[in-house]
Amino acid sequence: xxxxxxxxxxxxxxxxxxxxxxxxxxxxxxxxxxxxxxxxxxxxxxxxxxxxxxxxxxxxxxxxxxxxxxxxxxxxxxxxxxxxxxxxxxxxxxxxxxxxxxxxxxxxxxxxxxxxxxxxxxxxxxxxxxxxxxxxxxxxxxxxxxxxxxxxxxxxxxxxxxxxxxxxxxxxxxxxxxxxxxxxxxxxxxxxxxxxxxxxxxxxxxxxxxxxxxxxxxxxxxxxxxxxxxxxxxxxxxxxxxxxxxxxxxxxxxxxxxxxxxxxxxxxxxxxxxxxxxxxxxxxxxxxxxxxxxxxxxxxxxxxxxxxxxxxxxxxxxxxxxxxxxxxxxxxxxxxxxxxxxxxxxxxxxxxxxxxxxxxxxxxxxxxxxxxxxxxxxxxxxxxxxxxxxxxxxxxxxxxxxxxxxxxxxxxxxxxxxxxxxxxxxxxxxxxxxxxxxxxxxxxxxxxxxxxxxxxxxxxxxxxxxxxxxxxxxxxxxxxxxxxxxxxxxxxxxxxxxxxxxxxxxxxxxxxxxxxxxxxxxxxxxxxxxxxxxxxxxxxxxxxxxxxxxxxxxxxxxxxxxxxxxxxxxxxxxxxxxxxxxxx
RNA sequence: GGGGAUGUAGCUCAAUUGGUUAGAGCACCGGCCUGUCACGCCGGAGGUUGCGGGUUCGAGCCCCGUCAUCCUCGCCA
Numbered sequence: 001x002x003x004x005x006x007x008x009x010x011x012x013x014x015x016x017x018x019x020x021x022x023x024x025x026x027x028x029x030x031x032x033x034x035x036x037x038x039x040x041x042x043x044x045x046x047x048x049x050x051x052x053x054x055x056x057x058x059x060x061x062x063x064x065x066x067x068x069x070x071x072x073x074x075x076x077x078x079x080x081x082x083x084x085x086x087x088x089x090x091x092x093x094x095x096x097x098x099x100x101x102x103x104x105x106x107x108x109x110x111x112x113x114x115x116x117x118x119x120x121x122x123x124x125x126x127x128x129x130x131x132x133x134x135x136x137x138x139x140x141x142x143x144x145x146x147x148x149x150x151x152x153x154x155x156x157x158x159x160x161x162x163x164x165x166x167x168x169x170x171x172x173x174x175x176x177x178x179x180x181x182x183x184x185x186x187x188x189x190x191x192x193x194x195x196x197x198x199x200x201x202x203x204x205x206x207x208x209x210x211x212x213x214x215x216x217x218x219x220x221x222x223x224x225x226x227x228x229x230x231x232x233x234x235x236x237x238x239x240x241x242x243x244x245x246x247x248x249x250x251x252x253x254x255x256x257x258x259x260x261x262x263x264x265x266x267x268x269x270x271x272x273x274x275x276x277x278x279x280x281x282x283x284x285x286x287x288x289x290x291x292x293x294x295x296x297x298x299x300x301x302x303x304x305x306x307x308x309x310x311x312x313x314x315x316x317x318x319x320x321x322x323x324x325x326x327x328x329x330x331x332x333x334x335x336x337x338x339x340x341x342x343x344x345x346x347x348x349x350x351x352x353x354x355x356x357x358x359x360x361x362x363x364x365x366x367x368x369x370x371x372x373x374x375x376x377x378x379x380x381x382x383x384x385x386x387x388x389x390x391x392x393x394x395x396x397x398x399x400x401x402x403x404x405x406x407x408x409x410x411x412x413x414x415x416x417x418x419x420x421x422x423x424x425x426x427x428x429x430x431x432x433x434x435x436x437x438x439x440x441x442x443x444x445x446x447x448x449x450x451x452x453x454x455x456x457x458x459x460x461x462x463x464x465x466x467x468x469x470x471x472x473x474x475x476x477x478x479x480x481x482x483x484x485x486x487x488x489x490x491x492x493x494x495x496x497x498x499x500x501x502x503x504x505x506x507x508x509x510x511x512x513x514x515x516x517x518x519x520x521x522x523x524x525x526x527x528x529x530x531x532x533x534x535x536x537x538x539x540x541x542x543x544x545x546x547x548x549x550x551x552x553x554x555x556x557x558x559x560x561x562x563x564x565x566x567x568x569x570x571x572x573x574x575x576x577x578x579x580x581x582x583x584x
Numbered sequence: 585g586g587g588g589a590u591g592u593a594g595c596u597c598a599a600u601u602g603g604u605u606a607g608a609g610c611a612c613c614g615g616c617c618u619g620u621c622a623c624g625c626c627g628g629a630g631g632u633u634g635c636g637g638g639u640u641c642g643a644g645c646c647c648c649g650u651c652a653u654c655c656u657c658g659c660c661a
Contacts, residue, residue, distance in 0.1 A: 034618030048621070068611080087621060110612055113595050116622090117610070122653050123595080175661040195661085222660040223585095347587085347657060436661095449661045558654065 002073030002103040009045025013094050015078040022047055022097060023105075025133070026070045027116070036063040040074065040097075043138060048087070048096040049074050055100060062102050069108040069115060069133075075101035121549070125563040128554055140551055144539045146261065148215055151235050151533075154257040158250060160211040160237065165200035167193060167217070172513055174450055174503070176220035179230070187580040193219035196532060198449060199517050201238040202489055205528040206520040213237045215535065224558045227481075227537060227548045231556075237486070238530030244472050244488055247529050248428060251484070255426055255476065262542040263424055272427040276470070279429050284322075284406030286429050289480025291419035294412065296322050296405050299393065302378050308370035310352065314395035322401045323354075323393035325383035326412045330357040330390045341408065345394060350404040354393040358385045410480060422544065427477050431455060434471040435502060443504040448473050450503055451517070452487040453529075454495065462495070466502050472529070478541055486531025491521055 004023040027041035036051040051063035076097040087093035113119035124131040171178045171192035178192035204212045216236045252269040259267045282295045303311035303321035342353040356363040394401045435444040458469045472488035500510040539551040549555040
């Protein structure tokens with residue numbers, strides 16, 4: 001085998017006259033009948049190889065038979081390109097390799113798509129091993145590598161130990177649907193793949209491991225999205241003898257290291273913080289994109305005074321009238337565009353969208369005639385609106401106005417280019433509610449997870465008004481994406497049992513499902529808390545991408561299938577028998 | 585579970601209002617060419633228009649169903 005002495009990305013004028021061997025894939029061939037050029041590609045780059053007739057007929061003919069994506073080894077001499085023939089687009093553009101020997105390792109079938117061309121995603125996923133040859137995919141995989149390495153290095157510097165936890169665990173109530181693995185040895189019993197290493201990491205704290213981290217694979221059997229896969233990766237972290245502030249401060253050290261590595265920017269800490277309730281009120285979401293303003297404005301008091309029935313009725317029913325002011329958007333959105341925005345708001349439950357174009361004297365729009373000059377003036381002042389602005393108003397429940405306006409704000413922010421898409425904004429959203437109410441199941445559900453510690457100042461409400469209790473919970477939000485989330489854990493058995501009761505878990509059920517953790521918490525559990533970063537989403541952010549499949553080497557489709565391997569697939573009857581499984 | 589988009593040559597796309605033999609570029613095969621780097625030139629091969637049914641004198645185009653992929657609401661502590 002012609003074994004390489006250098007990569008295809010490193011030869012320069014420094015190597016002139018040296019005899020070297022390169023290995024790689026044929027990226028392009030240019031056959032002039034006499035002289036033949038090959039661009040040879042490996043992970044490091046491209047190098048031009050020249051085959052000249054003077055080197056012999058046999059080599060010449062071999063070179064002329066080369067095709068794209070063949071895998072070859074070439075021996076030759078590094079020489080300077082002819083004057084004026086340098087290629088400044090290549091790192092190696094000053095030189096070329098004058099070939100003396102060629103070995104074909106593998107002649108390829110015609111690839112189903114061109115490696116440096118475009119192909120639809122379905123085909124790319126079916127032939128992922130070819131798709132991953134593309135330099136863009138190499139760039140992403142390298143970012144992923146650097147992210148993991150920066151995390152490992154920084155966590156180690158901060159005194160954390162990397163510890164592995166089981167993949168085969170047990171199914172616990174609460175949270176997402178589990179992926180189940182049937183037990184062969186125990187008929188009718190199942191393992192569950194972890195939704196996160198949550199319980200194990202708390203046990204590690206009880207075990208005195210003090211500071212733990214893991215780059216952990218997590219599994220959730222829920223429907224997929226552009227930024228959601230059934231298996232994904234988290235940087236999972238837990239620390240002992242800490243309070244709320246300690247976790248945030250420590251994690252800011254990590255965030256600073258990441259920012260330094262990926263954007264070169266030195267973040268100033270502490271990072272901005274936003275209360276959950278304030279975020280919901282000002283932005284309608286618990287993960288606002290703070291790279292631009294356009295905050296949600298409450299119009300309830302003004303709406304009640306108008307002659308517009310929709311507004312009046314909404315307020316009389318105790319609901320909300322809120323809106324946003326899109327700067328300079330009045331001219332940019334046609335009637336058709338506004339219909340599209342109305343339908344878009346409808347996706348989030350809004351039954352309508354009131355739009356008003358702000359002109360020098362008055363508002364225009366179908367609803368303008370219901371608003372007196374006084375009300376219009378008050379709106380204008382409340383929004384800080386200027387002529388040319390577009391007001392978008394939703395009248396509905398708090399939840400619907402939040403969801404619809406937050407989505408509109410996000411969409412318009414992007415369409416109106418209110419921020420630099422390459423910029424980064426980091427902030428904490430803190431003090432989430434401990435519970436929310438699940439109307440379908442008629443019970444409280446944990447907003448984060450069942451082992452979260454309430455805020456000390458809200459403890460007196462835990463019995464009487466659980467929905468008003470806030471948790472010691474925190475999310476790291478980057479550019480409107482939830483990049484990380486965590487809590488201080490409950491290590492007080494009395495509080496924990498009250499929480500279980502609200503969740504509809506009897507002491508017996510709690511013991512049955514979480515006995516091992518409850519037991520551990522009674523055996524000398526230190527105050528502890530932690531957080532988990534969504535590694536895939538962070539790769540997306542730093543790679544500038546908006547699709548999670550692009551940052552996972554072998555991802556699943558939106559229906560959860562793997563187009564390359566065909567998973568999930570059927571199995572032999574014998575396998576099912578061994579697992580004591582009969583198909584319905 | 586609901587809503588929406590897409591599906592034509594190996595790839596990326598085109599095909600007027602339903603009308604002749606479904607085209608182009610790239611890739612592939614053959615030929616020519618000694619300085620290209622998206623090499624160029626000449627020639628060739630390549631099609632179940634996702635699949636099934638229907639309407640029609642006639643369907644890539646219209647209708648019904650179905651499959652796949654994507655986006656999205658619900659869902660995702």
